[in-house]
Every structure is written in structure tokens, then in C-alpha cells.
Amino acid sequence: MNNLLKIAIAGASGRMGHMLIEAVNAADDTQLAGALDVASSPAIGQDAAAFSGKLSGVAISADLSAGLADADYLIDFTRPEGTLKYLEYCAEHGIKMIIGTTGFDDAGKAAIAEAAKKTAIVFAPNMSVGVTVTMKLLELAAKSFAEGYDIEIIEAHHRHKVDAPSGTALKMGEVIASAIGRDLNEVAVYAREGETGERDPSSIGFATIRGGDIVGDHTVLFAGIGERVEISHKSSSRVTYANGSLRAARFLQDKQHGLFDMNDVIGLR
Numbered sequence: 045m046n047n048l049l050k051i052a053i054a055g056a057s058g059r060m061g062h063m064l065i066e067a068v069n070a071a072d073d074t075q076l077a078g079a080l081d082v083a084s085s086p087a088i089g090q091d092a093a094a095f096s097g098k099l100s101g102v103a104i105s106a107d108l109s110a111g112l113a114d115a116d117y118l119i120d121f122t123r124p125e126g127t128l129k130y131l132e133y134c135a136e137h138g139i140k141m142i143i144g145t146t147g148f149d150d151a152g153k154a155a156i157a158e159a160a161k162k163t164a165i166v167f168a169p170n171m172s173v174g175v176t177v178t179m180k181l182l183e184l185a186a187k188s189f190a191e192g193y194d195i196e197i198i199e200a201h202h203r204h205k206v207d208a209p210s211g212t213a214l215k216m217g218e219v220i221a222s223a224i225g226r227d228l229n230e231v232a233v234y235a236r237e238g239e240t241g242e243r244d245p246s247s248i249g250f251a252t253i254r255g256g257d258i259v260g261d262h263t264v265l266f267a268g269i270g271e272r273v274e275i276s277h278k279s280s281s282r283v284t285y286a287n288g289s290l291r292a293a294r295f296l297q298d299k300q301h302g303l304f305d306m307n308d309v310i311g312l313r
């Protein structure tokens with residue numbers, strides 16, 4: 045096929061990096077065009093697909109100009125500081141980005157929005173179709189449960205996750221708060237301990253669980269008097285994030301610039 049999407053992967057030796065390299069190699073419309081990792085990674089110089097027992101002909105590099113020389117797209121699941129470094133290069137060179145990394149502060153998010161004036165970017169804390177649809181269900185539910193129901197967001201992830209609450213949980217909080225006219229910055233409660241006093245009815249609470257190999261579970265609880273409603277999404281494999289990321293790359297094919305999310309990608313806007 046001539047018009048294969050030429051995709052580079054950042055964080056190539058990470059959990060998502062491996063999943064993405066397998067997905068890019070398995071799809072018939074994509075080609076692995078580069079692989080990046082931190083200079084200190086023992087994987088530098090190795091074939092990007094070596095972990096899978098196959099060879100891709102693409103070596104993992106820490107050098108952006110080498111790692112991105114043949115790429116039209118960069119899929120980034122790393123850490124905010126890594127993303128921001130890649131972002132600058134991609135904006136300058138017109139390389140489209142799919143950013144799945146979480147844990148950005150407001151300045152980081154503003155930098156992504158600024159870069160999207162120069163190149164096309166899909167930025168989402170969760171690339172799964174299931175979570176994207178769940179966000180819409182939450183919007184609807186929140187409007188009905190705005191009064192008389194306490195809203196709590198519970199998330200569980202594997203022991204290696206470094207940010208909390210998850211990017212998805214925070215996004216769920218933002219979606220719910222915006223649907224019912226609250227400002228998440230004012231109503232979020234991220235921890236409770238000791239004598240907390242009664243629950244503020246306007247608050248949106250977060251609870252974080254970390255353990256084992258949990259891929260990613262999110263539940264939003266609307267707790268009223270005499271009933272409670274729970275809306276849950278559970279990921280059983282990271283393949284869902286990888287497939288969503290490839291779908292995002294296909295979506296960007298005809299975009300030259302602009303900031304998009306998974307609602308745009310799956311047509312839920």
C-alpha cells in the first residue's frame with residue numbers, strides 16, 4: 045500500500061509503547077516510522093519490536109531528528125516533560141501528534157493548545173471508545189442527578205502508575221462539573237482523613253486505588269437517598285488505548301492543524 049500512515053512511537057519501551065508498536069505493525073494501513081525513548085533507556089539502539097520476538101527495522105533513538113526523520117505522526121504516551129519536548133519539535137516540523145500522556149498542569153495544557161495552531165493534535169486522557177462514550181453518559185446522568193445526589197469518582201490502576209487521580213478521572217470530574225454548572229477547581233475533594241465534617245453537597249469527591257496489574261477502572265457514583273447509580277468502565281487490556289490511538293491518527297489524516305479529542309475522533313461532538 046502506498047499511502048501508509050508513517051507513525052513514530054514515543055516511550056517506545058513503555059507499557060503503552062509496546063502495545064502501540066504491536067498495533068502499528070499489525071494494522072495494514074500504518075507503518076512504524078520511528079521510535080523514541082529517553083537517553084538513559086537500556087532499549088536505545090535496539091530494534092523497536094525486539095520485545096515481541098520480531099524485527100521492525102526501526103531502532104529506538106533518543107535523538108528527535110533521527111527518530112522523527114521519516115514520521116508524519118508521533119504517538120506519545122510518556123510523561124508530561126517528555127511530551128512537551130516532543131511537542132515543540134513536532135509543531136516546528138508539522139508532525140501530527142496523538143497525545144495520551146496524563147498529568148499535565150495548566151501550563152502544559154496551554155502549550156499543547158498553542159502547538160495545535162501549527163500542527164494537528166488529538167489529546168485525550170483516555171483513547172478508548174468505551175471511555176469516550178461513558179463521558180457522554182456521565183454528562184446526561186449528571187444533569188439528572190445535579191440535586192440530591194452526591195457525586196464520587198473512584199478509579200483503580202496498576203501499581204506502576206505515577207499520577208493521581210488518573211487523567212480520565214479528572215476529565216470525568218470536569219465533564220460532570222461543567223454539565224451541572226460547577227467549577228471543578230472549587231468543588232473537587234481529592235482526599236479525606238480525620239475529622240472531615242459532613243459532606244459538602246456541592247463537592248465532587250475522588251478516590252484512588254493503586255494495585256497489582258489493574259489496567260484501568262473508573263466508576264462514578266451518584267448516591268441519593270434510597271438509591272444510588274454507578275456508571276463504570278473497566279479496561280481489560282491496553283489494546284483498547286492503542287486501537288483508539290490509531291483511529292485518532294487516521295482521523296488526523298486530512299487535518300493540518302487544530303486541537304481535537306476522542307469525541308471528534310469517534311464523531312460524538
Ligand SMILES: NC(=O)C1=CN([C@@H]2O[C@H](COP(=O)(O)OP(=O)(O)OC[C@H]3O[C@@H](n4cnc5c(N)ncnc54)[C@H](OP(=O)(O)O)[C@@H]3O)[C@@H](O)[C@H]2O)C=CC1
Binds near residue numbers: 055056061123145168
Ligand atoms: N490516554 C490513554 O488512553 C492512556 C494514557 N496513559 C498514560 O500514558 C503515559 C504512559 O503510560 P505507560 O505506558 O503505562 O508508562 P510507562 O512508564 O510504561 O512508559 C513510559 C515511557 O515513557 C518514557 N519516559 C519516561 N520519562 C520520559 C521523559 N521525560 N521523556 C520521554 N520519555 C519518557 C519511559 O522511559 P523509561 O522507562 O526509560 O523511563 C517509557 O518508555 C502515562 O501518562 C499514562 O497515564 C496510559 C494508558 C492509556
Ligand SMILES: O=C(O)C1=N[C@H](C(=O)O)C[C@H](O)C1
Binds near residue numbers: 211259
Ligand atoms: O496509566 C495508565 O495506565 C492509564 N492512564 C490513563 C489515565 O490516567 O486516565 C488512562 C487509563 O486509565 C490508563
